[in-house]
Amino acid sequence: MTATEDRATTGERKPPQIVDMAWDPITRIIGNLGIYTKIDFANREVTECRSTSSLFRGYSVFMKGKDPRDAGFITSRICGICGDNHTTCSDYAQQMAYGIKPPPLAEAVVNLGEAAEYMFDHTIFQDNMVFVDFCEAMVKATNPGVLARAEKTPAPRGGIHGYRTIADIMRAFNPFEGEVYKEALKVSRVTREMFCIMEGRHVHPSTLYPGGVGTMPEPTTFTDYLTRLLRVLDFVKQSVALNDDVFDFFYEALPGYEEVGRRRVQLGCWGAWQDSDVCDYRYETMSDWGRSMFVTPGVVVDGKLVTNDLVEINLGLRVLLGSSYYEDWADTEPFVTHDPLGNPVDMRHPWNQTTVPVPQKRDFDGNYSWVMSPRWYDRNTGEHLALDTGGGPLARLWSTALNGLVDTPYVKATGHSVRISLPKSEKLPETTLEWHIPRWSNTIERDRARSYFVAYSAAMALMFLERAMSRVRAGDTRIFTDFEVPDEAIGCGFHEAVRGVLSHHLVIRDKKIANYHPYPPTPWNASPRDSYGTPGPYEDAVQGQPVFEENGPDDFKGVDIMRTVRSFDPCLPCGVHMYLGGGSVLKKLHSPMFGAGHG
Template identity: 70%
Template sequence: MTTPKTATGDNLVEMSWDPITRIVGSLGIYTKIDWAAKRVVECHSTSSVFRGYSIFMKGKDPRDAHFITSRICGICGDNHATCSVYTQNMAYGVRPPHLGEWIINLGESAEYMFDHNIFQENLVGVDYCERMVRETNPGVLEQANRAEAPHAGEHGYRTIGDIMRSLNPLEGEFYREALQVSRTTREMFCLMEGRHVHPSTLYPGGVGTVATVQLFTDYLTRLMRYVEFMKRVVPMHDDLFDFFYEAIPGYEEVGRRRMLLGCWGSLNDPRFCDFTYRNMADWGRKMFVTPGVVIDGELVTTSLVDINLGIRILLGSSFYEDWEDQEMFVAADPLGNPVDRRHPWNQHTIPRPAKRDFDDKYSWTMSPRWFDGTDHLALDTGGGPLARLWTTALADLVHTPYVNSTGHSVRIDLPRTATRPAAGFEWKIPQWSNALERNRARTYFQAYAAAMALYFVEQALGEIRGGHTKTWEKFTVPDEAVSCGFTEAVRGGLSHHMVIRGGKIANYHPYPPTPWNGSVRDSFGTPGPYEDAVQNTPIFEENTQENFKGIDIMRTVRSFDPCLPCGVHMNLSTGKVIDKVHTPHAFGSALGE
């Protein structure tokens, strides 16, 4: 089939992939590709679904907030529930018992392990499997079959080609093993919080989990199996990703964008966290994942107060009306700092659907930005782990027996397990913020989460042995309150902002990582991170236009860990759709259809 030329030039062709999402199929990527230069020259990211949680949260009992917002997502609902509980703790002035917080940390650590594992190995990993590489870059596969894996003794695969074959969906050895591991990590979460993905024992003031030595022993036995698994995973992925740099000169440019990273921090230390706004900058720095903003490689802040006050919600090319003439809910924060009208505390959600127009309005996703005093920056989360590791490394504030930041890296030490000796891994700040490094960071953060969980188990057992078995603290709901919660959802920064009036929710805005990563062009014309990362991405795929699969574009988008596709369609500028049916995982014939 011949790809038709567009009116924009002989070598400029419009191609789109829509939907690209894991759940509801709402993410679309629309591109213009210069075939002569083998480069994407323009990209628009669209979202076709309006959710409206900020509208129907109004008037609700604040105590229901975590149960409701958990349903925002069927993948990371527990992250929303946790963030909402943090927000409520601040509003109610309640500080959970230490044991309750250690249990929440263990639940969140298990969620990181579960979600990153199943995404990395069973979803995005297929982009690098033997079948996909054979279809898109057969020359690269030939190199992979000849390339000896540097860490073969650690992971068991002699060549890079063997690693790729192990990632083949449904039949690859490693692919199937990872599926089994994901079951174990989900069990770990349920031990701590009752149910995955909508926790049943998580409340403001702590948890309803019955804490016993047996409970933590059951968690620990599963955790140690995961720790053993990670001793193979980290070196295996290092070998795979390093190979792509070597095999395809210039591949560091795929998905590369300016270093604009935001991490909101996660895993509170209950010995310091009192959930008060006045102390938020201090206890935020005690988190076991350090909050921060990185601009061009420099860590400009680690203060959650600064992070909070810098958030701006711009409408840009989204289907909403402005709220400049609407009520201001919060003029100043609890410390007396002025709060901008475009801050989530003051946001009004006024939907105005319209026909999609890439020169005007084209998406339901707003444009969150972080204002540094001069510019409204389109921060991304690096898919979550890249920003988390980067800020933690630079801040040099995390020091535990198993994880230590150094100022330029993060050191992860895993203890001896049943069949493998102790192992140490060091994530070093990379040269680029690109597709491969987002994926590499996801692997290292799995080991990070496992190592921190070992520490949390020790702390929880120490509480029980010391007779401190209380897991929940009672509270009262105030008539008036302003509060916020910050954590890291699996794929990046998550914040909830709440205003209470008359004992009811007057305003509530959750901001997960997807609006940050998948935002559209803002009112200044600045593209969102997906758009920015895809624009200027070079095309290294060996296929012709007629058989083009867009693998370099897909690797870029998936490196951010968006909600992955239930189905993918490629359409051309004439509106013709390529006659190819994709499987529910949307990895083309790499899945054998």
């Protein structure tokens, strides 16, 4: 019986044994995310957490004065992982500012490119990064008792994925050696090829522009995409079964594991994949065309849908400074006082933000991060909500399910679930998957949703292909709408980056960018404590969670904490450092399993 199980049984707490531990950096490419914790090893729980970023980018500063037509190409460089999401969102904002709508075939090309990006990125992250924390090698090092049980537990969905026991699945995810780990890399290559067919190159698109695309709309463009999509459908179906088997097992093997990474349900989704039959990019009609997206926008609080209105979502955006390294702009002249519908725009809205960096020493009792604190103001309750994205898929599926508006031959939202229909593939028959709204917003459910959203993306790609090929066969091959840059205008774009909400806000004056603010998902998830003392989602999810790892302080891997942070899909680890107390190095980890240290 673990200490956590013992406490749950007896209700007794032991005298605390607090140890300061930090993982800094936790990164994918450039080492700028740090997680600082206090862990009570006597009662096996995290008592405090701070999320910090050591990197200032400054895009909102140097975008000023640029030609707005360059915004998509510049902002794609914000990220070396999902740069296309930024290009797409920037083009959405520009199309609103220019008053234009791309031809339907161009919209289909963009949707196909974004569907391929979701499949690519979620697959490589889930199977080659997330599952490193659930693979045999890691579980053996952190929870040998769980692995022993996994060896004896049959895999319920073995008829789909082919593995006999849960431990066999865990072995299949071992880095560099496991069958699923290696197959996921192959699938990621194929889905990246699909992306490049539509958007030119990965990850900074060469064929996306405001007003349309430069992709040649030939029949082979779409058949080349289709043949690759059909090649990965078996893997997509099997991945859902593999994920469900492992995650269901963790709930059974570790009673109380649902509390790991659990936080109040506060999810934000800005919607994805425009419906060209409805969307005209006008702000005045944004409420309607937002609801027509093939991933439905929404703010979900305590399991209930607060709004699906993009105008209301837009007006509720607030950027709070809190514990970040910036000077306040509250007393400056606003760029936008009212939106195009006449609604007042708050001074802390992205349209009005002025970024003034103030470098300083990190102080966990004061300012400690370069990340600001985006919040959503709920005018009904007066709360500034620290929305999270659920790593992207959890919020997207939850919002879409509750809205019940998506109804296509391939994906249907029911009000309590999302049904995904995939055709017969090489080995597996026609399959209908159903994601149900879970009981919790926690680590396991963030991760589980990811494999379902890969299937969702594959299903929607089939529909977008049908629409595109129908237009080509009918001779409608228009892919661009011409435009003029106005002297003055404002625009906003709403999209879903791979790991969650993405917005771009643009102000044009004298045909130049006067103000520009992109807000991707990581600032929402990794934000520090805000002006009201509310912790950001990483901090909130980690702080208070139980520790199930069997190791003590001397050889502690922090796997439960890492699972929680990675469930949000942050920029992933190229290196993990561990420190004890006042910055003294406890251990440098060089195994590929745990990440390489950079002393």
